[in-house]
Amino acid sequence: MTDELHGKKVAILATDGVERVEVEQPRGALHAAGARTELVSLHPGEINARQSDLHPAGTFPVDTKVTDTSAEEYDALLLPGGTMNPDQLRTAPEAVRFVRDFMESGKPVAAICHGPWTLAEAGVLSGRRLTSWPSVRTDLRNAGAEVVDDELVVDGNLTTSRGPQDLPAFCRALVTEFA
Template identity: 60%
Template sequence: MTNELEGRTVAILATDGVELVELVQPRDELRRAGARVDLVSLSTDPIRSMNADINPAELVEVDRAVADTSADDYDALVLPGGTVNPDNLRADPAAVAFVQAFFAAGKPVGAICHGPWTLVEADVVRGRTLTSYPSIRTDLRNAGATVVDEQVVCDEGLVTSRNPDDLDAFCAKLIEEFAEGRHPVHPAGATA
């Protein structure tokens, strides 16, 4: 166990349809680095995770409902993928406002696979460079992002990766950026 994140609190924002490995591996790596990690969702009901986006996986216990929490309670945020998960999150005003608040405060954020879809709805990718699953890259470009095809990309505290194959690099970069703490607020930052 390492202590790079001792005293840090991280939120993972996810709901039904989250890709299990993209939730569990970052959660476990962040905990090993000393962070307290909460799963925040649309309600406090357990969420149904998925394997390979098509096979139902385990139910995952939720710590807090997004409408009853604040970005002020956390030092950093992780947005795992799965196609249904971010699609549901981006349709929820409380979830979108929660994401915007991290950017407005300059707090580091990580998003993998389809997770950046929620960033598009939060209007926080304009002028940033990131990566994602190929099928949402046009959405990111249309929202003003520069999209590259790399294993992990970091832009002023925003860490992104393409898919579960990138999880080792993604988690290592999350720990590094989350240990650094706040970053300058990006000019295209959130409007929250």
């Protein structure tokens, strides 16, 4: 266990349909580095996780609703993927505002897989370089981003990876970039 992130509080914005491994592994890396995390969602209670989008994979307890918090309360933001999760988040004005506020604040933001969809909806990708799951790339380009097919991309305060296969590099970068 290290202490690079001691005293840091990280929001994980997710809702039903989140890819389980894209919450568990990054959260584990953040905790191992001393950070505290809170799962922020659209509704209270629990959210349903998935494995490979197709299979139910248990639940995660929600710490707070996005309407009950703000970017000011956190040091960094994690946007996990799964197809259904960001598809719902990008249609919720309060989630889009939360993401936009993070990006505009300059605080670190990390997104993996389909997670950047919410960034596109927030209108914060123009001129940014990033990567994502292949099926999201056209939407990201249409939002003004330069999209590449790399394991990991760090562009200023934004860190992105393509999907679960990239989690080892993504988790290492989270700790470095969030520190």
